Amino acid sequence: MRALWLAEGGEFVPPGAGDFFLPPIFGSVTKPMVLIVLSVVIISAFFLLASRRMQIVPGRFQYFAESVYDFGRNNIAREQIGSKDFLPFVPLILALFTFVLVNNIFGIIPIIQFPSFSHIGFPLALSLLVVYPVYHGMGFKRHGFIGYFKHQLFPPNVPKPIYILLTPIELFTKFIMNPITLAIRVFAAMFAGHLILMVFAIAGEFLLIEGSGALKGVSVVAFAFNIAMTFVEALIMVIQAYIFALLSANYIGQAMSSDH
Template sequence: MASGGGFTPPGPADFDLPPIFGEVTKPMVMIVLSAVLIFALTYAMSRRAAVVPGRLQFAGEFVYGGVRNSIARDSIGSEHFMKFVPYLFTLFLFVLVNNYFGMIPLVQFPTFSHSGYAYGLAALSWLLYNGAGMWKHGVWGYIKHTTVPGGVGGPVLALIIPLEFLSNIVVRPVTLALRLFANMFAGHLLLILFALGGEYLLFEASSSLMNIFGGVMSFVMFFAVSALELLVMFLQAYVFTLLTAMYVAGAVAEDH
């Protein structure tokens, strides 16, 4: 990206993609496409279920078993966890697919690098764990459960209750979304920087030895960061799902 004979580094404006048609943007299409892909994939995995699974069924059962056992049951407990497995399994796949869109040629854009999508998804988890807490304890019982720590009483509650309400009710969905958005935004921005920087140094800047070396190293860093992003994208899907399960666990627990 050159401007006036110099290199213009990428920034937030590069994430403001123009509409594809009408008011429909690329991230909108990707969100819908991810839902279609997940439905088609899970349907194909379960369509010919057998006692001895094929490779596709085995892959589906492996992912489902990981979410069911390692996330839902270990976090929520054996009494209530199955109620939340469908949401958590769908949530994990949804975040994972939209993250990996950032590494697919011609798509190459992680949906959750737009903050609105991350906050929208966090809002769904917020509704889930607060709804689960109200189902378990009742409305006022849940508010007391989530704002009054066990064994704490007296005047200190005037300080503790607002802090607990702010932390558990207000801040949680913000930090849940911000973690996902910031990682996807920063990772994609680095990839753009190394790709455009390498292209500029090799093909547009003066052909000095330093520029050639810098351009080559930029592309080396591009592939290194791409490999790291594959791990980060998976971890962000896992962490988002795990934290949702932990919030559900805290909401339905008997003690604060």
């Protein structure tokens, strides 16, 4: 990412979508690719260390890890999938939540300062290659091939003429749009949030270096907004990780439920 958005002659050049396409670090390996692998290492190390010496009365580190696990298990998986079926999906839901969260949080960590999911390919791959096959696969397993399509496309207690309009909508929503919108939610939030942070940071830098008189003072306002927006963005990062895991669990619950 460029350190200064200054063209020749001191002209301000605002950051844009092109600044999210970083040059390779080595070969064809880019920074987002490295961050994806790093997030897996961080999450694995976190839970391995927290569970290495479990105690009846947990210390702070163990308590924090147990709180994260309990949140994914009870507040997401159990509530969305149901108390009868949720247990086998706890590892998946917990992994989705922590994976998205860590990759989002990278965007506000000094030096790293790049949310991996601001590249649409990563959330799209997670949605299409992980979540999508799981919830449809479990639906087919639970209801059978014909039964699952009937379960998804023909809601009960609906007048038959309405199916002419409703069934194509259900087909488009359940089998095409759900995985796409799942990915776009987190991507759009990370892309827009990081872009806003860059705008305030670079505008403040530009005013401080190139501004004259009172404009240099305005740079303080830009930096203050940058700090404030960083806290807001941190909250959004957590919320988006929660929403991704929540909707994933919800899709699994809907696919396996007896009712539409």
